[in-house]
Amino acid sequence: MRVLAAMSGGVDSAVAAARAVDAGHDVTGVHLALSRAGGTLRAGSRGCCTIEDAMDARRAADRLGIPFYVWDFSERFRDDVIEDFIAEYSAGRTPNPCMRCNEKIKFAAVLEKALDLGFDAVCTGHYAVVRDGASGGLELHRASDAAKDQSYVLGVLTEAQLAHTMFPLGNTPTKALVRAEAEARGLTVAQKPDSHDICFIPDGDTRGWLADRVGTRTGEIVDRAGAVVGSHEGAHAFTVGQRRGLSLGVPAADGKPRFVLEVRPITNTVVVGPKDALAIAEIAGSRFTWAGRAPQESVFTCHVQIRAHADPVPARAAVSSEMVTVVPDVALDGVAPGQTAVLYEGTRVLGQFTIDTTRSAVPVPA
Structure with a gap:
């Protein structure tokens, strides 16, 4: 070839x-x-x-x-x-x-x-495996080396692309x-370090990089009840699960650290709360693809992985023509809209979707 x-x-x-x-x-x-x-x-x-x-x-x-x-x-x-x-x-x-x-x-x-x-x-x-499926077609699977497996970031590939891909x-x-x-083999890159971080932000300062391109705009940091507890210079600089750099003026009643729970760009507001409020009971997204043949059932069991190096979590997925909804057996931690959820069946990548909405396992206090 x-x-x-x-x-x-x-x-x-x-x-x-x-x-x-x-x-x-x-x-x-x-x-x-x-x-x-x-x-x-x-x-x-x-x-x-x-x-x-x-x-x-x-x-x-x-x-x-x-x-x-x-x-x-x-x-x-x-x-x-x-x-x-x-x-x-x-x-x-x-x-x-x-x-x-x-x-x-x-x-x-x-x-x-x-x-x-x-x-x-x-x-x-990339560390991943393409193999023939038991029922025909091609499938994407995890690599033999679990520590280096990159099937998560390849979850966006379709069967047509897998047909012309070699790993x-x-x-x-x-x-x-x-x-x-x-x-x-005499290759000079034998001991070259692996690359890390976002390639177009090599110094790792994502907040500063975004500020240079989006600008700054003062906004409020509020708790889950809507009370103002601080201010910020741009909601784009925050992400769900973040703890550092909040500079809150009002301490939590229980004295415990608070984390970013939600970013609201329209109102330029950042919502913070306790760590247990980061537990997510459901995720859903409308932008999805299948790495091979699509699941034959509209509701099926699987494992869901929400980060490249996160552990897969047993879950139940429901698929319609417009949406994929996943309910994990154990609450997911600190999931943000925009992240990618990759679905697995054993070592096989079923497909992926961009998370649009999340539902907290901890209700907002009345």
Whole structure:
């Protein structure tokens, strides 16, 4: 097959490309340029998609003896990921930009261009497994290495996309083996640190980054009963579950810490309350997709995962043509609208939805 290897400049994508070559595929490497701003060399493990990463990807491709190109997707990334991130925060939601990047860039724009150019599949260094389903069709499953499993952020993929996707690392037991393999292959990225944080906010200061783009506007911080307990300089700077940085002027009656329970962008209000009020008994969303064949029943049992590294929770899901509603067996902690809920059946990813609404397990006091 003609395979396009998406090479981020890290060890995982380099080894994935090498394995595709070993499998006898006609492999071409490509690095995605996602920003037109002049980059700087990265120190440590913050961010990704820098000039340093592009150079590392090229060196890896040279070592493997495969053609290498850089594709400019900066405009698509700006429109589909960065602007979406700003809009979601401005609307009081907490987005996951990695999910949007996988959905809109890596497995939509890149895959579409690859197919147009005659490639059969896109290969990446993600830790996940694509396999044939027992009843036909393709399925997305968790990786062998639970610590590195990335099936959550791949939950946005559809069966049509899975048909043209390769994850050569999915059945590798540990990341240490991947690094050892890279060392043995003479790849200079063998010991390169993993990237962390949001790639377009490499210093990790999300609040400051948003303030520069959205501006500041003084608003009220209120408790669940509506009493004003503090003020803020912009509701977009807060997210559900946040404790630090609230600067409340009125202490809680019980003296315990308070957490952000809700962000109301229309009134520029932040609602705070006790930790137990973060317990969520139900989540629902209208923007959903299925990673393979859709569930045959409108109501079914599953596991729900609400963060990339959260534990899956047993749940019951109800699906209509317009909405997915999930009731977990045990209350979820600190769920914010805008987060992604991924549904599993064992190791299999069933699908995902963006959380629009939540229902607290703790009633608002009268």
